[in-house]
Amino acid sequence: MLKRWIMHRLEKGISRNPAVALLGARQVGKTTLARIMAGDRASIYLDLESPDDLAKLADPAEFLRENSDKLIVLDEIQRAPDLFMVLRGVIDNNRLQGRDSAQFLVLGSASMDLLRQSSESLAGRISHIEMTGLNVLEAGDANLSMKHAWFRGGFPRSCLSEDDEAAMEWLEDLVRTYLERDVPQMGFNVPADTLRRLWTMLAHLQGETINFSMLAANLELRRATVKRYIDILSGLLLVRRIEPWHANIKKRLVKAPRHYLRDSGILHRLLGIGDYNTLLSNPVLGKSWEGFVVENIHSVLPRLAETFFYRTAAGAEIDLVIKMPNSQLWSVEIKHGVAPKLGKHYSRTCDDIGATHKFVVYGGDDEFPIGNNVRMVSLPGIMEKLISAQS
Numbered sequence: 001m002l003k004r005w006i007m008h009r010l011e012k013g014i015s016r017n018p019a020v021a022l023l024g025a026r027q028v029g030k031t032t033l034a035r036i037m038a039g040d041r042a043s044i045y046l047d048l049e050s051p052d053d054l055a056k057l058a059d060p061a062e063f064l065r066e067n068s069d070k071l072i073v074l075d076e077i078q079r080a081p082d083l084f085m086v087l088r089g090v091i092d093n094n095r096l097q098g099r100d101s102a103q104f105l106v107l108g109s110a111s112m113d114l115l116r117q118s119s120e121s122l123a124g125r126i127s128h129i130e131m132t133g134l135n136v137l138e139a140g141d142a143n144l145s146m147k148h149a150w151f152r153g154g155f156p157r158s159c160l161s162e163d164d165e166a167a168m169e170w171l172e173d174l175v176r177t178y179l180e181r182d183v184p185q186m187g188f189n190v191p192a193d194t195l196r197r198l199w200t201m202l203a204h205l206q207g208e209t210i211n212f213s214m215l216a217a218n219l220e221l222r223r224a225t226v227k228r229y230i231d232i233l234s235g236l237l238l239v240r241r242i243e244p245w246h247a248n249i250k251k252r253l254v255k256a257p258r259h260y261l262r263d264s265g266i267l268h269r270l271l272g273i274g275d276y277n278t279l280l281s282n283p284v285l286g287k288s289w290e291g292f293v294v295e296n297i298h299s300v301l302p303r304l305a306e307t308f309f310y311r312t313a314a315g316a317e318i319d320l321v322i323k324m325p326n327s328q329l330w331s332v333e334i335k336h337g338v339a340p341k342l343g344k345h346y347s348r349t350c351d352d353i354g355a356t357h358k359f360v361v362y363g364g365d366d367e368f369p370i371g372n373n374v375r376m377v378s379l380p381g382i383m384e385k386l387i388s389a390q391s
Contacts (some may be wrong), residue, residue, distance in 0.1 A: 002142055002156065004033055005300060005387075006131050011037065014071070017127040018091040019104040021077070024131035025237040025262070026109040026182065027155050027174060033131070034073050034107055040385050041102065043071040048079040057083070064090045068103070077106040078186070084121035091125050109326065110186060110236055130237075131265050133263055135299040136380055142390045146379065153265020164275045171269040175199075176374040178236065187233055194219060196270075198229050202239060202259055203270040205292075206287040207319075209256040230259065238262055245310040245321050245353060254311040260291040267291065293361050293379055294320060297332070300383050302390050316349045324389065331355035332382065338364040346370035 013020040014037060024030050031047075044067055046053040057063055064072060068090060077083065087104055094103055106126075109237045133154020136146050144159060152158045152167040155174065157276055161167035179192040192364055210230075216223045233239040240260045245255060261267040267288055273279050279288065286329055297320065298307065304325040311317035322330040331350040335343065340362050350358045358374040359382055377385070 002029075002134065002138055004029060004131075005135065005138060005276045006129065007033060007036070009070070009303070010129055013127045013129055014102050014105060016101055017125070018094065018101060019087060019106065019122055019126040021106045021108060021126055021128045022131055023128060023237065024106050025133070025155075026178070027157060028131055028133045029156050030107045030109070030131055031075055034075065034105055037105065038071055038073050041071050042069065043073060045073045045075070047075045049389065054080070060086045061089065065093070068094050068097075068099070071102050073105045073107070075107045077108045078110045088121050088125065091122070117296070117313060129303075132295060132299040135296045135383065137300075137383055140380065147276055150264055150289070151268060151279060153263040153268070154295070155263060155265060158265045167265065168269050168274060171265050175266065175269065176305060178238070182236065184195075186232075190229060190232065194221070195229055195232070199233060199238075199261075200270045202230070202233070203261055203267050204284070205259070206267060206284060207258055207260055207290050208287075209254060209258055234259075238266070240298070242294070242307055242309050242320075245308040246316075247353060254313065258309055260294055262291075262295050264288055264295070265294045268308075268351045286336050289363070290319060290334045293332075293334045296379055296383060297386065300386050303385070310353055316345060318346075318349060318353070318355075321353060321355075326389075328356045328358040328389075329354055330359065333360045335360055337362065342370065342374075347374055350374075371372075 010020065010022060010033065021223045022030050022034060035045060046056065048054060051282055057080070064086065074083065091103055091339060134149065134156055135154065136149050139146070139149035139159060142160070149159055151164065152161065153171070155171070158167045158170050161170060177203070179196055183190055183195065198215065198219060201218065212223045212226050216226045219226065228240065234241055238261065242260070243259045244255055244257065256326060261270070268279060271284060273281070273282055279285060301307070301322070302325050306323040308321040309317070309324070310321050318331050319334045320332040322332065324330060331353065333346055335342070340360065342360055346359060358372070360370070360374060360376050361379055362376055365378050367381050370376050
């Protein structure tokens, strides 16, 4: 079992709230982590994709009341969304009995309807925690190099494969599972070939603002349909949308969001990049690294932090702006390589948004100042800083 950074946050959430929703893409390790949490206390685990476990919930209110003294883990909760109203009654009854925490842990691999339904039905009763794939700190604990984790991505089965070929084959099977099973099971009537083509186009546009009309023309779809399909991929926690910085600055700002494929391994699989050396000569190299850094940073962000990007019509930009819960503003520029060149106006651009911390994340291992209160830092280094900021 790999030690997951999110474990402490999940334990804290369970101890403070009647219900916790652990969200994450399929196969990132939610079930394994939940079983460990459940193993430390009286608990029941139910997989809602299993007919046997579903049969136990033929009368869900009665079953849950009979086991109200246990932590009940409900895996793949999006398969039974009607349960949320039942959970509400059980939680409120348990509260009357003096039990206000550690009642339910629900796991989900889709965020769209799950967040909406749980927020409406369990308002004030549930905390949402998102779990990403393996980050570089966790991969390092497993003696995996950063380039290894970058190329294969964060899904444990991919990252821990015996070689790159096995990793890519596993990722191909995962992509097909999403397209051929998960999307239809969620009720979306989307042709698998079309969605894969769009997913691949997004891979080519990694970290860019998107021209929806261009994508629609290439796919022979309506613009609104393309947006809906991207929302599906985002709701499955496969694509991350980052909004532009919107502070009142007297400059013309780019207003369209950027999109990143959240897993670098899936990015490389969709682009047909078979090994790390091939990646090094591919035009997507810089954007692949940028997306990898963005996702790793998000894996350790404080829960109430917000992220944006900043770009003016004149081309001044900051790859990632982190608004911390204490109102600090961290500016992060992302550069691949061990001796990156930084634009001469970066520090001034940071000052335009009022950044309190200025960093350049690069491919090296050291940390050092480069002038104007800007610090060059490794990816693990900035992640450690974000973790320290929460203690």
